[in-house]
Amino acid sequence: MSGQQDEDQHDEHGKDLLGEHEEAQEPLEAPELTAAERRAAEILFGDRLPLAERFVEHLCSTGVEHGLLGPREIPRMWSRHVLNCAVLGPELPAGGTVADVGSGAGLPGIALALARPDVEFQLIEPMERRIHWMDMVVKDLGLQNVELIRARAEEVTDEVMADVVTARAVSALKKLLPLTAPLLADDGELLLLKGRSVDQEITAARKAFSTHRLGRPQVLHLGEGLLEETTTVMRCPRR
Numbered sequence: 001m002s003g004q005q006d007e008d009q010h011d012e013h014g015k016d017l018l019g020e021h022e023e024a025q026e027p028l029e030a031p032e033l034t035a036a037e038r039r040a041a042e043i044l045f046g047d048r049l050p051l052a053e054r055f056v057e058h059l060c061s062t063g064v065e066h067g068l069l070g071p072r073e074i075p076r077m078w079s080r081h082v083l084n085c086a087v088l089g090p091e092l093p094a095g096g097t098v099a100d101v102g103s104g105a106g107l108p109g110i111a112l113a114l115a116r117p118d119v120e121f122q123l124i125e126p127m128e129r130r131i132h133w134m135d136m137v138v139k140d141l142g143l144q145n146v147e148l149i150r151a152r153a154e155e156v157t158d159e160v161m162a163d164v165v166t167a168r169a170v171s172a173l174k175k176l177l178p179l180t181a182p183l184l185a186d187d188g189e190l191l192l193l194k195g196r197s198v199d200q201e202i203t204a205a206r207k208a209f210s211t212h213r214l215g216r217p218q219v220l221h222l223g224e225g226l227l228e229e230t231t232t233v234m235r236c237p238r239r
């Protein structure tokens, strides 16, 4: 795979979401689950909740130390990151395949692989230190349904063909559709986690939907009644 340096093209939502450039301060400890978060985590992870807790410990310690997320994210690691991603789990087809573009610290890829052990995941990430970190975490969690691919999405169009392509905080839709759509199987669909500007992004990307043989986009708000803040997802089928 390519050793090409990554130059992140995060959307505004991504920069805001991850706080990657903040200084780390002690202590780097995982937060306790609130009662509402525990209820959601039990529903989403089932008997794999202890593994999800371990994932959160990794994110809050070495994930923050390595600058994958900012220290201010620690108190909201469950609500804003892990649960917010895992809520996509029930949307994935049984026994299917998922390609997650720009996984970074395994979000949503590792969170979903924990929630859906019946689904096979390919996590595509160009940055070496992020791949190394995810490799360490995947081995520690004993995840058998995750393959890590060190590459930019546009370099793997010949080898990846997934039922679902996911991405979070990689770039605005206009740039993201050309990265994600070519990895879709013929009857596949995109499930892209987005921020509040999703409608404007859809409008700005109108041409890219037809260029990339994509159907009508739908905006979902997942986690109603389960999460404090719902997750906005753009769902779009292959045409």
Ligand SMILES: C[S@@+](CC[C@H](N)C(=O)[O-])C[C@H]1O[C@@H](n2cnc3c(N)ncnc32)[C@H](O)[C@@H]1O
Binding pocket: 006, 007, 008, 009, 010, 014, 015, 018, 101, 102, 103, 104, 105, 106, 107, 108, 124, 125, 126, 127, 130, 151, 152, 153, 154, 167, 168, 169, 170, 179
């Ligand atoms: C802001 S981070 C988001 C990481 C993770 N998805 C999350 O939500 O925490 C954006 C990630 O996209 C990756 N990335 C940027 N361009 C990419 C491309 N063309 N193909 C695959 N990944 C890419 C970056 O290396 C980075 O890890």
